[in-house]
Amino acid sequence: MTNFTTTQSGAPLASDAHSLTTGPDGITALHDFALVEKLASFNRERVPERNPHAKGGGAFGEFEATEDMSAYTRAAVFQQGAKSEMLLRFSSVAGEQGSPDTWRDVRGYALRFYTTEGNYDIVGNNTPVFFIRDGIKFPDFIHSQKRLGGSALRDADMQWDFWTLSPESAHQVTYVMGDRGLSKSWRHLNGYGSHTYQWINSEGERFWVQYHFKSRQGVELMEAAEAEKLAGSDSDYYRRDLYEAIERGEFPTWDVFVQIMPYEDAKTYRFNPFDITKVWPHADYPLQKVGHYTLNRNPQNFFAEIEQAAFSPSNLVPGIGISPDKMLMARVFSYPDAQRNRIGTNYNELPVNRPHATEVTNYQHEGQMRFNYPDASARVYTPNSFGGPAADPARASEGRWESDGELVRAAQTLHSEDDDFGQAGTLYREVFTEESKARFLQTLAGQYGALTVPAIKDRFIWYWTSVDSGLGAKLIEAVKHGDIASADPVGVGE
Numbered sequence: 001m002t003n004f005t006t007t008q009s010g011a012p013l014a015s016d017a018h019s020l021t022t023g024p025d026g027i028t029a030l031h032d033f034a035l036v037e038k039l040a041s042f043n044r045e046r047v048p049e050r051n052p053h054a055k056g057g058g059a060f061g062e063f064e065a066t067e068d069m070s071a072y073t074r075a076a077v078f079q080q081g082a083k084s085e086m087l088l089r090f091s092s093v094a095g096e097q098g099s100p101d102t103w104r105d106v107r108g109y110a111l112r113f114y115t116t117e118g119n120y121d122i123v124g125n126n127t128p129v130f131f132i133r134d135g136i137k138f139p140d141f142i143h144s145q146k147r148l149g150g151s152a153l154r155d156a157d158m159q160w161d162f163w164t165l166s167p168e169s170a171h172q173v174t175y176v177m178g179d180r181g182l183s184k185s186w187r188h189l190n191g192y193g194s195h196t197y198q199w200i201n202s203e204g205e206r207f208w209v210q211y212h213f214k215s216r217q218g219v220e221l222m223e224a225a226e227a228e229k230l231a232g233s234d235s236d237y238y239r240r241d242l243y244e245a246i247e248r249g250e251f252p253t254w255d256v257f258v259q260i261m262p263y264e265d266a267k268t269y270r271f272n273p274f275d276i277t278k279v280w281p282h283a284d285y286p287l288q289k290v291g292h293y294t295l296n297r298n299p300q301n302f303f304a305e306i307e308q309a310a311f312s313p314s315n316l317v318p319g320i321g322i323s324p325d326k327m328l329m330a331r332v333f334s335y336p337d338a339q340r341n342r343i344g345t346n347y348n349e350l351p352v353n354r355p356h357a358t359e360v361t362n363y364q365h366e367g368q369m370r371f372n373y374p375d376a377s378a379r380v381y382t383p384n385s386f387g388g389p390a391a392d393p394a395r396a397s398e399g400r401w402e403s404d405g406e407l408v409r410a411a412q413t414l415h416s417e418d419d420d421f422g423q424a425g426t427l428y429r430e431v432f433t434e435e436s437k438a439r440f441l442q443t444l445a446g447q448y449g450a451l452t453v454p455a456i457k458d459r460f461i462w463y464w465t466s467v468d469s470g471l472g473a474k475l476i477e478a479v480k481h482g483d484i485a486s487a488d489p490v491g492v493g494e
């Protein structure tokens with residue numbers, strides 16, 4: 001091979017698709033310089049807006065834990081009766097700051113709970129799955145949804161080239177091309193943590209969990225024609241709707257549920273439970289109610305409280321940990337790194353980012369934007385002989401799992417029913433209504449009509465036929481007879 005990828009210093013790379021882990025399902029290695037360099041470079045491509053999730057809005061509210069979760073987690077935020085201030089930011093994924101709210105896209109759904117044990121962030125979307133399963137591919141995925149370097153225009157061939165060459169995307173793309181891709185408003189969508197997390201109870205027992213946030217306002221779609229009209233007449237429609245609803249006193253509420261998997265079940269479950277492109281069927285692990293939250297306060301200053309809000313899945317609290325999800329492990333590094341680049345070294349000292357219900361006590365000091373500092377006599381090192389804070393592992397209660405394997409670049413272990421298209425097909429056949437299927441076919445036909453490269457057109461048909469053979473046949477028939485509407489006018493992943 002004469003055309004191979006390299007590091008920024010010119011050394012050949014071993015893989016573009018797999019990060020370095022201890023065995024296929026183990027811990028991501030911090031010394032994977034290719035992964036770290038790729039993510040760190042990606043984090044610095046945009047100044048100062050987010051990359052991605054640039055366009056968004058949000059509000060503050062209160063979460064109340066109404067159910068007894070003590071058997072599963074010791075986290076104070078989820079103990080029955082606990083109330084916590086919280087922040088929720090909605091966003092589009094791929095559009096820039098000025099992009100219309102109503103373009104077809106996944107919606108970012110970032111939650112922060114200001115708990116008595118520190119800030120806890122859940123950074124997810126309005127879908128329970130994602131396009132890829134390894135963080136080393138994330139910059140490539142976003143690049144495929146952005147703009148060509150020369151023309152600075154978006155390109156349908158580019159995004160479908162990536163998707164059809166990455167068949168693990170099929171489940172998420174089915175969501176995006178369906179009714180979930182166009183919501184009536186931010187208030188009318190569900191949210192998901194998407195990843196698998198670990199809960200730990202007071203006895204040290206471990207469980208795997210996935211978060212679901214169900215809108216009491218209902219989940220309602222927006223017709224493509226209306227979305228197109230609003231994109232031109234009111235590009236801030238979602239932002240305006242949320243702000244004005246709260247100002248009117250119509251406070252939106254979501255119920256919080258979790259799916260709970262016993263720790264040992266993960267080893268033999270029919271799907272790899274740490275693969276973010278898959279869901280856990282509710283028949284196997286039903287939803288369990290945790291509580292609810294209500295948004296009841298708009299920001300006093302949008303820039304200070306929403307634009308400077310810096311979420312990260314690394315913001316965990318005792319009783320909650322991460323899992324062997326490769327996307328999640330990469331995000332734990334990538335998100336704080338992106339915020340340090342976007343906002344500054346000490347971004348966590350800003351009012352919206354610092355803990356509101358507890359204090360920060362550590363030995364990190366100085367650097368850009370440092371404006372909180374200890375008493376002049378305080379030592380800034382540990383250990384010391386002057387009564388400074390010390391780490392307490394019992395108080396921390398970190399998540400953990402067994403891992404014993406050679407360092408490899410490999411896909412996650414396939415479980416008995418794992419494949420790329422199966423759950424996407426189930427979503428289409430068993431969840432979509434007949435009306436949803438008709439809209440879905442029309443959207444796909446429009447997307448096909450925007451393609452110009454024959455090989456990508458062929459893979460497009462193969463991709464959707466692999467999701468469902470009946471769908472593929474209908475799509476071929478529509479294309480053959482020229483029954484192709486213009487490509488979804490509001491853009492996909494814009």
